[in-house]
Amino acid sequence: MSRLIVISNRVSAPRGSHSGAQGGLAVALSAALREHRGIWFGWSGDITDQFTGHINFQREEDVTTATIDLEEQDVEEYYNGYANRTLWPLFHYRIDLAEYERGFAGGYQRVNERFAETVFPLIEADDVVWIQDYHLLPLGTELRRRNVTNRIGFFLHIPWPPRRLLSTLPEADELARGLFAYDVIGFQTEEWLEAFRDFVSKEMGAEIDGDDVILDGRRVTAIACPIGIDAAEFRALAGSTRARLAFRRMRDSAVGRDMIIGVDRLDYSKGLEERFLGYERFLREHPEECKEVFLLQIAPPSRGDVSSYRKIRTTLEGLSGRINGAFADLDWVPIRYVNRGYSRDELAGVYRAARIGLVTPLRDGMNLVAKEYVAAQDPEDPGVLILSRFAGAAQQLSEAVLVNPYSAEELSDAIMLALRMPRDERVRRWRAMMDNIEEQDVLWWRQRFTDSLMSAKRLQDA
Structure with missing residues (x-):
């Protein structure tokens, strides 16, 4: 069975099955990681004077977490800057609040490169990689640049904005093109999925073929996959x-x-x-x-x-x-x-x-x-x-x-x-x-996405 490598901005370590503080996403991802003997990689939330790429490993309830510290400039430009002062307002239709600064974009790209460089040695030949949310849109491209041919999926937890709104972002085409490094892309609703298809087809010339989107010879499966809660829990x-x-x-x-x-x-x-x-x-x-x-x-x-x-x-x-x-x-x-x-x-x-x-x-x-x-x-x-x-x-x-x-x-x-x-x-x-x-609880969401990702062709086999 393939291992699952989950990568997100922050890592939520398991806190015990009876913890009332454990969020729904953490519950679902932890269950998937236990099932597939996986690793959850991301930022620790801590700041370091100098980025070293040191990974802190922890294991609890059969889930291994791997975290890194970021420099203060990384946090300011990547997290507070591009992720939350540029992408978050834009993707929530608030272009009046979106701030476009080259320093923000540069920090965002730098941290995604640091994530890729640090997690790369942890990825084994048969692993499946699942990247979470808007903080890490370019991460798939960075992993491919390091010759990662594994199956890689991406799930966007926030809306994908309409074409005219997204076009106000200076790097819009580059950001969207980076998603074609993935094998499967998941959106919360059909509306956000259709907005993505509309942008890449009308602005970039992509072809739509059923659930697949094709650009420059690269075929990606794009699906609507609404996340739920653990209803029984x-x-x-x-x-x-x-x-x-x-x-x-x-x-x-x-x-x-x-x-x-x-x-x-x-x-x-x-x-x-x-x-x-x-x-x-x-x-x-x-x-x-x-x-x-x-x-x-x-x-x-x-x-x-x-x-x-x-x-x-x-x-x-x-x-x-x-x-x-x-x-x-x-x-x-x-x-x-x-x-x-x-x-x-x-x-x-x-x-x-x-x-x-x-x-x-x-x-x-x-x-x-x-x-x-x-x-x-x-x-x-x-x-x-x-x-x-x-x-x-x-x-x-x-x-x-x-x-x-x-x-x-x-x-x-x-x-x-x-x-x-x-x-x-x-x-x-x-x-x-x-x-x-x-019926469509968080375990259904996780299974629907991972089934699609596990069945995708590896890049080297495509």
């Missing part, structure tokens, strides 16, 4: 001791009111400002509901070194303060705004206690919070998911209340609809969504 988390305690704590603190929950990394793509404005409109249009509901927004900070993230935090603090000042009473606050993270088992209990799950990103590759909220619900009395139609998850969870997150009016109407929704309709919608979540 998350249901079990919802019944754990910590989840039950969190559920009881939230129900006690609600004192009979209906809770609306939002859980998002603090990021402008998540639509938090628009969400607060939609909730404010609901309070204004339905004063009779004011003291009957509250919004709990959990938003752990991220990427604090990037100015646009500091700005969104300041904006949300001001907005939540203004709304609370305008509507709060002696015994009620409309928004509980929390800037810290919680373990997955605690969140499972919080989700279960919420009458409404509010998941309204302006653009999202998938959004697993939507699926976790559904999986945590009581089948006999489930809550209602309000979901942005611009999240990748909306294509699978069509029985959610779908909204345009830019419209405060739609958000207000959706909250009212969810609060008034009868139990039998809530159960029907929940069952339809849960069927999809259980």
Whole structure:
């Protein structure tokens, strides 16, 4: 059996099968690595004075991790710069926030070369390589330059932008051409897959042949492969001791009111400002509901070194303060705004206690919070998911209340609809969504991609 080499920007070492902090992607990749005796390679998250290429190996629960440290300039140009100030906003349709600097692009390329040079000696003849996400788009090309002929796959966890948007990137053609170094490319949805095909065919002259895309004689398989959650594991988390305690704590603190929950990394793509404005409109249009509901927004900070993230935090603090000042009473606050993270088992209990799950990103590759909220619900009395139609998850969870997150009016109407929704309709919608979540879970995603990759022809055999 071939070994699997997973390469990602950061490595999430296994933390034990009962850890509530283990994320869905880490669970899926760890399972694949155990099955294929693999290695997970990436950045440690630590900074070194001088890059040496030293690899730190660790082994836990039959998964081997291999990490390297990066220099401060690497982190600033590759991670904070090109990955998160150029590609992230552009791929989320925010060209107004995208910064194009040659230093960023140079650092991005340099770190991808360092990844390739360091991981290259670890790759054996029959290994299969699976590269994750936008941080490492050129890595396949760099491995091919070092005569790696193994099967190499790439999965993009975020959206692929429309052709006209991507064309604003100075290196767009070069970036897209680099994907033809891979054997299989995976996208979260058909929309992102079609956007990729549209760009490479109309801007670069590629041919489309079924699932394959051909450019300059190189044939690559491109598929839509939506990531899921470990539904069984998350249901079990919802019944754990910590989840039950969190559920009881939230129900006690609600004192009979209906809770609306939002859980998002603090990021402008998540639509938090628009969400607060939609909730404010609901309070204004339905004063009779004011003291009957509250919004709990959990938003752990991220990427604090990037100015646009500091700005969104300041904006949300001001907005939540203004709304609370305008509507709060002696015994009620409309928004509980929390800037810290919680373990997955605690969140499972919080989700279960919420009458409404509010998941309204302006653009999202998938959004697993939507699926976790559904999986945590009581089948006999489930809550209602309000979901942005611009999240990748909306294509699978069509029985959610779908909204345009830019419209405060739609958000207000959706909250009212969810609060008034009868139990039998809530159960029907929940069952339809849960069927999809259980059928196309994270293990299905991993198996679908790795099956496609394992069956691809090796470069030397093509």
